[in-house]
Amino acid sequence: MSATSLLAIVLILSLIGYLWGRASAASLKSTGQGMHSIPAYHGYFIALSCGIPAFLLVLVWLAAQSTVIDTLLIAGLPAHITDGVETSRMSLILSEIKSIAGGRIFGTPDPALIAAAERYNALRGTASLAMVVAALAVAIAAMSFARSRVSPEFRARNRVDGILRWILIVCSILAILTTLGIILSLVIESMAFFSRVSVFDFLFGMEWSPQIAMRADQVGSSGAFGAVPVFWGTIFISAIAMFVALPVGLFSAIYLVEYADKRVRSFVKPLLEILAGIPTIVYGFFAILTVAPFIRDLGTSMGLSVASNSALAAGGVMGIMLIPFISSFADDAISAVPQSMRDGAYALGATKAETVRQVLLPAALPGIVGGVLLAVSRAIGETMIVVMAAGLMAKLTANPLEGVTTVTVQIVTLLIGDTEFDSPKTLAAFGLGLVLFITTLALNIVALQVVKRYRERYE
Amino acid sequence: MSDTTQQPARKERNAWFEADARLKRRHLADKRLRAYGIAAIVFALGMLATLVGTILVTAAPAVTQTMVTFEVEVPEGSVDPANPSGGSYQTMLNASIARIFPDVDTPRELRELRQLFSNGGQYQLRDKILANPSLIGGTVSITFPLSDIGDQLHKGVIDRNLPPDFRRVNDAQIAWYDVLVERGQISTPLNWGLILNADSRFPELAGLRGALVGSFYALLVCFLVSFPVGIAAAVYLEEFAPKNRLTDLIEVNINNLAAVPSIVFGLLGLAVFLNFFGMPRSAPIVGGLVLSLMTLPTIIIATRAALKAVPPSIREAAIGVGASKMQTVGHHVLPLAMPGILTGTIIGLAQALGETAPLLLIGMNAFITAAPDSMFNPSTALPTQIYIWADSPERGFTSRTSAAIIVLLGFLVCMNAIAIYMRKRFERRW
Numbered sequence: 001m002s003a004t005s006l007l008a009i010v011l012i013l014s015l016i017g018y019l020w021g022r023a024s025a026a027s028l029k030s031t032g033q034g035m036h037s038i039p040a041y042h043g044y045f046i047a048l049s050c051g052i053p054a055f056l057l058v059l060v061w062l063a064a065q066s067t068v069i070d071t072l073l074i075a076g077l078p079a080h081i082t083d084g085v086e087t088s089r090m091s092l093i094l095s096e097i098k099s100i101a102g103g104r105i106f107g108t109p110d111p112a113l114i115a116a117a118e119r120y121n122a123l124r125g126t127a128s129l130a131m132v133v134a135a136l137a138v139a140i141a142a143m144s145f146a147r148s149r150v151s152p153e154f155r156a157r158n159r160v161d162g163i164l165r166w167i168l169i170v171c172s173i174l175a176i177l178t179t180l181g182i183i184l185s186l187v188i189e190s191m192a193f194f195s196r197v198s199v200f201d202f203l204f205g206m207e208w209s210p211q212i213a214m215r216a217d218q219v220g221s222s223g224a225f226g227a228v229p230v231f232w233g234t235i236f237i238s239a240i241a242m243f244v245a246l247p248v249g250l251f252s253a254i255y256l257v258e259y260a261d262k263r264v265r266s267f268v269k270p271l272l273e274i275l276a277g278i279p280t281i282v283y284g285f286f287a288i289l290t291v292a293p294f295i296r297d298l299g300t301s302m303g304l305s306v307a308s309n310s311a312l313a314a315g316g317v318m319g320i321m322l323i324p325f326i327s328s329f330a331d332d333a334i335s336a337v338p339q340s341m342r343d344g345a346y347a348l349g350a351t352k353a354e355t356v357r358q359v360l361l362p363a364a365l366p367g368i369v370g371g372v373l374l375a376v377s378r379a380i381g382e383t384m385i386v387v388m389a390a391g392l393m394a395k396l397t398a399n400p401l402e403g404v405t406t407v408t409v410q411i412v413t414l415l416i417g418d419t420e421f422d423s424p425k426t427l428a429a430f431g432l433g434l435v436l437f438i439t440t441l442a443l444n445i446v447a448l449q450v451v452k453r454y455r456e457r458y459e
Numbered sequence: 460m461s462d463t464t465q466q467p468a469r470k471e472r473n474a475w476f477e478a479d480a481r482l483k484r485r486h487l488a489d490k491r492l493r494a495y496g497i498a499a500i501v502f503a504l505g506m507l508a509t510l511v512g513t514i515l516v517t518a519a520p521a522v523t524q525t526m527v528t529f530e531v532e533v534p535e536g537s538v539d540p541a542n543p544s545g546g547s548y549q550t551m552l553n554a555s556i557a558r559i560f561p562d563v564d565t566p567r568e569l570r571e572l573r574q575l576f577s578n579g580g581q582y583q584l585r586d587k588i589l590a591n592p593s594l595i596g597g598t599v600s601i602t603f604p605l606s607d608i609g610d611q612l613h614k615g616v617i618d619r620n621l622p623p624d625f626r627r628v629n630d631a632q633i634a635w636y637d638v639l640v641e642r643g644q645i646s647t648p649l650n651w652g653l654i655l656n657a658d659s660r661f662p663e664l665a666g667l668r669g670a671l672v673g674s675f676y677a678l679l680v681c682f683l684v685s686f687p688v689g690i691a692a693a694v695y696l697e698e699f700a701p702k703n704r705l706t707d708l709i710e711v712n713i714n715n716l717a718a719v720p721s722i723v724f725g726l727l728g729l730a731v732f733l734n735f736f737g738m739p740r741s742a743p744i745v746g747g748l749v750l751s752l753m754t755l756p757t758i759i760i761a762t763r764a765a766l767k768a769v770p771p772s773i774r775e776a777a778i779g780v781g782a783s784k785m786q787t788v789g790h791h792v793l794p795l796a797m798p799g800i801l802t803g804t805i806i807g808l809a810q811a812l813g814e815t816a817p818l819l820l821i822g823m824n825a826f827i828t829a830a831p832d833s834m835f836n837p838s839t840a841l842p843t844q845i846y847i848w849a850d851s852p853e854r855g856f857t858s859r860t861s862a863a864i865i866v867l868l869g870f871l872v873c874m875n876a877i878a879i880y881m882r883k884r885f886e887r888r889w
Contacts, residue, residue: 066737161785165699171691172700175712175759178752182723185730248499255496268500275507277871279813281842282514282864285849289857290513320506327503353489374718381720383816384842388849408722408816415729415820433726437719444718 003062006132007055010139014051017143021046024150037156045156048163050143054135061131069123070094076119078112186437189430196424197225202431204228208394208405210414210425225428227435229394233404237315237390238379240400244319245375249326250368254356256327257334269331276324284388287317292389299401307391312400314389318382322375329371333364370451377443381436383408407432514868518861524650524663525613527576527639528602531555531584535596543588543595548581552601559642560635571632577604577663604652604663605645607855612636613645616854627854653862657829658839658847662855665848667863672830673743673823673838674812680747680834681754681811686804688751689758690793696759697766698788717756724753725820733821741822741837749821750811757810761803765796798885802878809874813867815842841867 022043029035074082074090081093093113100109100117101124150156194202205226252272256265292313299306306312337360345355361368391403392413414429531551538546556572557563563572580603587599604610608628611617617626619633628636639645656666692713700706728749732738738745769792777787793800818824824843831838839847845867848860 063736157783157786161783164785165695168691168695168699171688172693172695172706172709174688175692175709175716175755178716178727178755179712181731182719182727185727185735186723189730247495248502251492251495251499252503255493255500259493259496268504271507272500272503275503277809277875278510279815279842279867279871281813281815281845281849282510282868285845285860285864286510286513288849289517289861290509320503320510323503351485351489353492354485356492377718377720381722383720383722384846387816387819388846408720411722411726412816412819415726416824430726430730433723437723440718440720440723441715444715448714 003058003131006058006135010051010054010058010135013054013136013139013143014047017050017146018043018047020143020147021150024147025156028150028152033152035152036154037158041156041160042150042154044160045149045163046143046146048160049146050139052163052167053142054139057138058131058135061134065127065131069120069127072123073097073116073120077116081110081112182437186430186434189427190434193424193427193431197428197431201225202227202428203435206396208410210410210428225424225431227407227432229396230405230407230410230432231435232396233311233390233394234380234406234408236398236400236404237311237318237386237406238376240311240315241318241322241379242372242376244316245322245326246372248319249323249375250330252323253327253330253334257331258352258356258360272324272327275321276328278321280321280382280384281388283317283321284384284386287313287385287389291317295401304401306401307403309389309391309403310401311390311404314386315400317389318379318385321382321385322379325375325378326368326371329374330364330368333367333371334360336367337363366450366453370447373443373447373450377440377447380443381408381440383412387412407436411436514861514864517858518865519858520611520614520616521650521653521858521862523614523647524652525605525610526602526646526648527605527609528600528644528646529555529580531599531601533584533588533595533597533599538588538595540592540595543592544585546585546588548584548588549578552580552584559638563635568631571629572635575606575609575632575636577606577609577661579603579659579661579664602646607662607853608632609636610663610855613647616858650862653859654866658826658844659828660826662851662853662859665856665859667841667844667866669827669830670839670841670844670863671866673746674840674842676743676831676834676838677746677750677818677823677840678808678812680744681750682804682808684748684751685754685758685807689755689804690762690800692755693759693762693766694788694793697763698792699784713756713759716752717760720816721753721814722816722820724749725817727752728817728821739835739837741825741827741839742835743823743831743838743840744834745821746818746823746840747834749817750814753814753817754807754811757807758800758804761807762796762800765799765803766792768799769795795887798881798887802882805874805878805881809871809878812870812874813842815846818843819846841870 020043022039025035025037025039025042029039073094077093082090096109097113097116097120099105100113101120202225205224206228207224207226208229209224252268256269260268292308292310295310295313295316296306296308334356341359341363342355345359350358386406386409390409391405392409393403394405394410395402397404411429411432414425414432529552532555533546533551537551553569553573556576557569560572563569580601583601583603584599587601588594605613608617612619612628612633613636617628619626619628623629636645652664652666654666654671655668656664657669659665692709696706696709700709728745732745732748733740773791773795774787777791778784782790818840823838823840824847825837825839826847827837827839841863845860845863848856848863
């Protein structure tokens with residue numbers, strides 16, 4: 001029986017529990033006793049007490065099952081297979097056993113492996129049977145226990161409210177768990193990486209070529225995991241993006257808030273926001289389809305040599321993506337400046353431009369800076385545009401017509417199609433991910449602080 | 460004398476001129492700022508128009524598919540009725556092609572001739588025979604796509620007036636193609652294959668079915684997880700949570716999660732779901748779970764805003780007639796906030812639909828030629844399929860990629876339109 005149908009059965013049991021509890025409470029009520037809670041709450045109580053433990057049991061079981069079975073399987077293998085085998089080889093053996101167990105046999109495997117495959121199938125059968133039995137036993141036991149609580153004095157509503165409250169708390173803690181999961185997975189994998197490549201070499205090394213280090217004799221000692229060129233590429237492309245997005249976003253916000261009449265504003269603002277709603281993969285395709293060839297042709301016609309994956313194309317398109325970010329943040333910040341400050345400036349004879357430059361922009365600056373910081377964090381973490389339009393070669397160059405690579409590009413190229421978890425190549429991706437996470441987190445926190453402080457000024 | 464009286468006047472006039480000039484300068488600066496603003500907006504909207512325009516233009520050839528129709532003889536005995544899938548259908552197809560071009564006989568010419576046709580024809584023939592074995596011994600009419608180069612020749616993407624070295628078809632192939640056109644065997648129906656076929660190495664056979672099904676499953680999982688959990692979390696934070704360090708921590712966390720780069724969620728999915736829990740690689744369920752973690756902050760933030768908008772008087776009235784806090788929320792506050800919550804959810808799901816990077820990391824960019832049967836089977840999703848096609852060197856994939864992007868954008872527009880409609884229709888102001 002699959003886990004899905006088991007969960008469905010648990011759900012049905014809960015429904016039965018609900019009906020049962022409601023019916024028995026209703027029959028108690030019909031005898032004229034004063035009930036603390038209405039019958040439906042007795043029903044809910046039984047349904048929850050029956051469903052939740054069984055549901056949790058199934059989840060935990062599913063999570064633990066494969067690890068437990070693998071451990072049992074390895075423990076049961078004869079010595080001539082397991083002796084002196086590393087973990088990576090072990091996982092290969094395990095997957096071979098599993099594919100034999102699934103009926104996909106290549107060549108003539110070791111008879112011990114075939115035996116192990118049979119044992120694997122048997123273990124899996126036992127495990128799923130045990131899961132069904134355990135889950136149903138828990139559900140039924142909990143149901144009958146909860147049923148025995150039904151009585152006129154029983155405060156079913158308070159109990160149900162309490163249980164629901166706990167569910168709500170668990171759900172909101174999931175946000176913390178997600179963050180914790182991100183940090184733990186990044187840190188653990190990065191530790192594995194930094195045990196082979198020193199942190200210093202990674203952060204300050206000037207040469208990045210993870211592919212060369214794939215050769216067994218070079219692991220960790222080649223020094224090819226110096227991430228400075230990769231960091232530089234990220235900074236460079238983000239800078240180009242901000243170079244496009246900042247003036248365009250800022251000027252359009254100023255125009256929309258201070259100059260445009262209401263009709264234009266209500267028409268243009270949503271159009272600008274469409275730019276933020278377009279998936280980044282579309283921007284990436286736009287970059288390689290239109291922008292990169294355009295820049296290359298333009299450069300060639302001026303006698304410049306332009307790489308087909310130039311930083312300019314990737315950064316420029318990313319800048320277009322960021323325009324609505326900047327403009328909506330600047331828009332909010334400028335709109336939030338009190339009208340009295342504008343009126344004061346006009347009363348002194350200032351033109352609109354002078355009001356904007358000398359009164360509104362300084363007053364709105366914290367909000368704008370917050371928006372810009374968030375946009376920078378967006379640019380650093382942006383993946384698809386650069387994966388498609390930027391280069392793969394890590395290069396330390398300040399020429400926007402050459403190709404550079406970025407942190408996110410490297411993460412994707414290092415991890416695509418690779419499942420081994422113990423080559424420094426895949427682990428390096430997690431090291432880069434950790435740097436990326438810390439950088440964007442710091443930027444976000446600073447940005448939120450800046451925006452928050454700004455908000456306090458006028459409210 | 461006159462000098463002394465005129466001097467101040469001139470000075471005054473000079474001052475007046477200077478002020479005038481300064482005023483002009485200041486107004487000019489004002490006009491400049493205005494012009495910069497207009498230029499910025501024109502640039503941004505122009506880029507939007509260019510983006511949509513180029514994608515529409517490149518997608519246009521993929522709206523139709525050039526097909527060729529052949530009458531194929533299936534001689535008695537060539538196919539074993541007991542085992543019809545074992546027949547050599549390509550040979551029969553080749554025979555009927557050779558009947559139209561009897562003078563093509565050198566191996567090289569034959570190969571070039573066959574380059575005009577997709578190799579999907581034999582499968583179509585096989586499927587027809589499989590469906591109806593009584594056709595054996597008769598003639599079967601099949602309509603199947605021309606190959607990538609044939610398709611582009613027909614649509615004029617390949618310019619036949621170029622010298623032969625500069626185009627991807629040679630003169631003989633053009634001549635054969637013209638014969639087929641003359642005989643009325645070429646047709647260009649709407650390209651349903653783009654939606655109905657699964658992925659393929661050959662552009663003329665590649666379609667989005669697997670990607671659409673995969674995206675559907677992933678979004679389903681994403682919705683099933685993030686919708687209830689998001690509402691629960693928001694209800695707790697907005698209605699129940701005491702003001703303490705834990706709730707502060709949760710709030711900071713949610714705000715930060717909303718700004719974590721999507722690729723980091725991909726790393727999380729890879730390390731936790733695939734590596735630690737041993738979930739299947741490339742499966743929509745993993746994709747959906749990763750996307751749900753990303754959508755969660757969006758839904759929580761939207762739900763909290765919607766809950767905030769419900770006036771306290773509703774809660775007080777419910778409490779006043781004896782409802783518990785939970786009943787108040789469940790019976791009154793949540794239903795009233797539901798339109799806002801659903802709007803936020805749809806917007807969150809629309810973002811999730813376009814998300815690519817985390818799906819790449821959990822392997823949803825695999826090459827899979829069949830739509831997944833369940834959410835546990837390997838599959839692609841719409842954005843990752845776009846990525847795969849955009850990376851493919853065949854020219855025919857360019858227009859297919861653009862067409863796939865239009866399908867994706869179409870879904871996004873629909874979802875956002877529904878969200879806007881719901882906001883307009885059901886939004887209540889107190």
